[in-house]
Amino acid sequence: MAHKLAFIGFGVVGQGLAEILRDKKEILKQGEDFEAVIVAISDLMKGSIYHPNGLDIETALQVLKETGNLENYPQTPGLVTGWDSLKTIRDTNADTIIEVSYTDVKTGQPAINHCKAAFESGKNVVMTNKGPVALAYKELSEIADKNGVYWGFEGTVMSGTPALRMPITTLAGNEITEIRGILNGTTNYILTKMETEGVSYEEALKEAQELGYAEADPTSDVEGYDARYKIVILSNYVMNAPLTVEEVSCKGITDITLKDIEEAKAEGKRWKLLAKARKEGNEVIASIAPEKVDVTDPLASISGATNAITYECDLLGTVTLSGAGAGKVETGFSLLIDLITIDREKQLVKI
Ligand SMILES: NC(=O)C1=CN([C@@H]2O[C@H](COP(=O)(O)OP(=O)(O)OC[C@H]3O[C@@H](n4cnc5c(N)ncnc54)[C@H](OP(=O)(O)O)[C@@H]3O)[C@@H](O)[C@H]2O)C=CC1
Numbered sequence: 001m002a003h004k005l006a007f008i009g010f011g012v013v014g015q016g017l018a019e020i021l022r023d024k025k026e027i028l029k030q031g032e033d034f035e036a037v038i039v040a041i042s043d044l045m046k047g048s049i050y051h052p053n054g055l056d057i058e059t060a061l062q063v064l065k066e067t068g069n070l071e072n073y074p075q076t077p078g079l080v081t082g083w084d085s086l087k088t089i090r091d092t093n094a095d096t097i098i099e100v101s102y103t104d105v106k107t108g109q110p111a112i113n114h115c116k117a118a119f120e121s122g123k124n125v126v127m128t129n130k131g132p133v134a135l136a137y138k139e140l141s142e143i144a145d146k147n148g149v150y151w152g153f154e155g156t157v158m159s160g161t162p163a164l165r166m167p168i169t170t171l172a173g174n175e176i177t178e179i180r181g182i183l184n185g186t187t188n189y190i191l192t193k194m195e196t197e198g199v200s201y202e203e204a205l206k207e208a209q210e211l212g213y214a215e216a217d218p219t220s221d222v223e224g225y226d227a228r229y230k231i232v233i234l235s236n237y238v239m240n241a242p243l244t245v246e247e248v249s250c251k252g253i254t255d256i257t258l259k260d261i262e263e264a265k266a267e268g269k270r271w272k273l274l275a276k277a278r279k280e281g282n283e284v285i286a287s288i289a290p291e292k293v294d295v296t297d298p299l300a301s302i303s304g305a306t307n308a309i310t311y312e313c314d315l316l317g318t319v320t321l322s323g324a325g326a327g328k329v330e331t332g333f334s335l336l337i338d339l340i341t342i343d344r345e346k347q348l349v350k351i
């Protein structure tokens with residue numbers, strides 16, 4: 001039976017997943033036996049539509065493109081419009097909620113409440129919104145477990161690059177003692193553009209926004225708050241060590257000038273916004289700060305919106321993973337892999 005999805009938020013990432021589901025429908029059916037139907041989309045300004053039998057993805061995308069409002073979707077018997085996020089979560093027939101609303105770096109809301117409402121209604125959540133995972137990981141995972149539902153958030157760190165799934169699955173059995181990485185695509189894009197093309201900070205940020213990399217409020221990117229959320233998620237989920245946002249020292253890239261970049265270049269170095277977490281006894285010491293790294297450092301060669309992460313493992317030594325850190329399709333894919341995982345786990349239960 002097709003997996004029924006309801007989207008909360010329908011911006012860059014939500015539309016990215018919808019396009020993948022439209023474009024890869026047959027391949028996913030044949031290769032993965034994966035079938036999904038979008039039953040609802042609820043967005044703050046773009047409107048809200050629900051049909052228990054499913055919406056036509058191409059029509060929804062086209063209507064949004066042409067009119068800016070999903071509620072101009074052709075009227076068909078059974079179509080409901082105007083439901084807000086909580087009603088959509090609680091009252092639609094979706095199996096899984098795709099939470100892709102904006103990340104609030106102060107409260108994590110309303111996304112934390114979206115997760116609670118979904119879990120308590122017996123619905124899975126897959127999300128790229130970092131707030132709930134960074135601020136309420138323990139509480140929400142307990143509620144999800146209690147209700148026997150799945151909570152997937154691969155895309156909260158390094159978009160579709162398996163920065164969470166890889167250490168949890170293929171590095172299982174190792175203790176990860178240290179993490180160091182470039183975890184924000186927007187700032188890495190800005191620093192790369194400034195260094196390689198002499199583009200101004202403002203121009204490079206504008207490009208990152210146009211390419212769909214930046215947060216709705218890009219202050220989160222450039223001041224390091226987004227990377228801070230990500231290191232907190234990594235600490236709690238991958239290092240199994242409680243760490244709160246307040247415990248992470250945080251400095252962004254707003255003070256770095258073209259002159260600083262030129263000077264670093266002359267020294268054989270490159271500015272990067274580094275996220276670090278290190279286990280010391282029972283504690284984790286973590287920071288976000290720009291650093292001049294030597295050009296021979298593997299992280300120095302990571303350019304544009306690409307991210308990279310190095311895990312120090314007690315059994316395997318140093319393992320580095322690099323890949324997309326942001327982007328419409330790349331982050332849309334992170335949701336797809338969480339959805340495929342839900343279906344695979346369901347198959348295992350049947351066996
Ligand atoms: N873009 C990327 O590369 C990545 C993004 N993320 C995360 O994924 C999430 C989505 O990102 P992205 O798609 O780029 O962001 P967008 O700003 O493009 O989209 C977010 C959408 O959520 C809507 N929205 C906000 N609040 C609500 C609400 N309460 N109920 C329903 N809809 C709401 C917004 O509505 P409107 O604008 O209509 O008001 C907007 O359409 C964010 O949390 C972001 O941090 C994670 C990894 C990568």
Ligand SMILES: N[C@@H](CC=O)C(=O)O
Nearest residue numbers: 184185186214215326
């Ligand atoms: N704004 C973020 C998007 C992904 O998390 C970034 O630039 O990395």
